[in-house]
Amino acid sequence: MKTKARPKKNQKPTRSREAAKRTLGLNVEKIRKDFPILREKVHGKALVYLDNAATTQKPLAVIEALDQYYREYNSNIHRGLHLLSEKATAVYEAARIKAQKFLNAADSREIIFTRGTTEGINLVAQTWGRQNLIEGDEIILSAMEHHSNIVPWQMLCGERKTVLKVIPINDAGELMMEELKKLFTSKTKLLALTHVSNALGTVNPLAEIIQFAHSRGVKVLVDGAQAVPHLKVDVQALDCDFYVFSGHKIYGPTGIGVLYGKYKLLEEMPPYQGGGDMIASVTFEKTLFKKPPHKFEAGTPHIAGVIGLGAALDYMDKIGLENIAAHEHDLLVYGTAKLQSIPGLELIGTAQHKAGVLSFTLGEIHPHDIGTIFDRQGVAIRAGHHCAQPVMDRFQIPATARASFALYNTRAEIDALAKAIHKVQEVFA
Numbered sequence: 001m002k003t004k005a006r007p008k009k010n011q012k013p014t015r016s017r018e019a020a021k022r023t024l025g026l027n028v029e030k031i032r033k034d035f036p037i038l039r040e041k042v043h044g045k046a047l048v049y050l051d052n053a054a055t056t057q058k059p060l061a062v063i064e065a066l067d068q069y070y071r072e073y074n075s076n077i078h079r080g081l082h083l084l085s086e087k088a089t090a091v092y093e094a095a096r097i098k099a100q101k102f103l104n105a106a107d108s109r110e111i112i113f114t115r116g117t118t119e120g121i122n123l124v125a126q127t128w129g130r131q132n133l134i135e136g137d138e139i140i141l142s143a144m145e146h147h148s149n150i151v152p153w154q155m156l157c158g159e160r161k162t163v164l165k166v167i168p169i170n171d172a173g174e175l176m177m178e179e180l181k182k183l184f185t186s187k188t189k190l191l192a193l194t195h196v197s198n199a200l201g202t203v204n205p206l207a208e209i210i211q212f213a214h215s216r217g218v219k220v221l222v223d224g225a226q227a228v229p230h231l232k233v234d235v236q237a238l239d240c241d242f243y244v245f246s247g248h249k250i251y252g253p254t255g256i257g258v259l260y261g262k263y264k265l266l267e268e269m270p271p272y273q274g275g276g277d278m279i280a281s282v283t284f285e286k287t288l289f290k291k292p293p294h295k296f297e298a299g300t301p302h303i304a305g306v307i308g309l310g311a312a313l314d315y316m317d318k319i320g321l322e323n324i325a326a327h328e329h330d331l332l333v334y335g336t337a338k339l340q341s342i343p344g345l346e347l348i349g350t351a352q353h354k355a356g357v358l359s360f361t362l363g364e365i366h367p368h369d370i371g372t373i374f375d376r377q378g379v380a381i382r383a384g385h386h387c388a389q390p391v392m393d394r395f396q397i398p399a400t401a402r403a404s405f406a407l408y409n410t411r412a413e414i415d416a417l418a419k420a421i422h423k424v425q426e427v428f429a
């Protein structure tokens with residue numbers, strides 16, 4: 001009987017060249033070839049794109065899906081009897097089913113296409129919010145929300161005389177869970193919470209929070225803009241009432257997003273906008289609306305955007321969210337250690353459970369200066385308040401520099417980031 005040869009003592013394990021290129025199941029070099037923009041040069045330097053929380057780059061599969069629609073079957077949907085319209089309608093509605101599967105929603109009618117996360121939240125505020133909230137009712141948010149999950153509720157409070165309450169965060173950038181529980185009263189009607197913070201990277205313990213909110217009869221809207229690129233979301237397991245995200249943050253086009261809502265809630269909500277394609281019948285006396293999701297998709301939608309989003313979801317599905325999450329976690333661990341070893345650098349957002357975001361300050365150097373010097377090195381990051389001014393107020397800083405990862409980033413790019421930080425320190429020495 002043959003036995004496997006054991007490695008000799010002190011012999012280093014050997015890895016094939018192919019295996020060496022792989023990180024935890026992802027062949028990143030191969031993946032990078034799917035993104036034409038990653039071959040671009042910036043100021044004569046290779047592009048190191050670390051601004052993925054702002055928007056991600058697009059794979060060929062998405063670019064080609066858009067190109068194919070406009071070249072081969074461009075037409076309006078749901079109304080034409082001709083072949084092109086039938087094809088566009090079929091591909092558009094197939095994308096709805098892809099989005100349903102992506103979120104594990106129970107029914108494709110629970111998927112509404114919007115312009116993005118911002119529009120999804122405004123839709124819920126202006127429909128469910130106006131229908132259900134009265135003077136004195138309370139909406140709970142957190143101190144780590146993006147402005148798009150603050151301002152729509154503030155606007156509603158101005159009109160409905162409802163009250164906003166804010167869950168505080170600790171020094172690591174985590175929700176203070178005991179404080180959260182204390183905020184709920186008999187007047188609380190809605191909790192609107194981000195799944196992952198764009199400014200800090202914190203991943204919130206949603207399942208536990210949603211269970212608590214529901215035990216108090218409170219509905220929950222989740223801002224998933226920064227979660228869906230990094231972790232597998234299951235809206236049925238979470239049991240959230242609404243979940244919103246943007247296509248452009250998951251390798252899809254801009255101007256398209258998804259609002260998931262439990263069907264019963266959607267059925268009871270009034271429409272957001274009126275117009276064509278959302279009606280069953282119209283007379284000057286009365287209009288009857290279609291059922292969800294069409295009730296919420298007035299007018300000609302962003303057909304190309306939906307088709308591109310469908311291609312992006314297929315692309316992510318092919319790679320596998322578990323693989324993406326593992327790869328990005330490796331980058332986060334590597335990047336955190338690397339940045340923490342740089343004297344004078346302070347990481348803002350050190351939660352135990354984080355997605356691939358590294359926000360930092362460098363003493364007195366303004367993050368805008370950091371961003372500008374980085375740019376000359378070919379390193380693209382975001383500098384500013386990241387549309388989360390309350391987070392900056394909490395940490396008493398005007399802004400941070402933020403590097404955020406996607407599936408195509410590499411450890412070598414994090415090394416380039418660290419090199420760019422040293423360059424900034426040299427300039428300001």
Ligand SMILES: Cc1ncc(COP(=O)(O)O)c(C=O)c1O
Pocket residue numbers: 053054115116117118119146148149194196197198223225226246
């Ligand atoms: C957490 C979070 N919520 C909401 C948004 C708004 O997304 P959009 O501008 O695509 O509507 C963003 C965008 O950065 C975000 O990071």
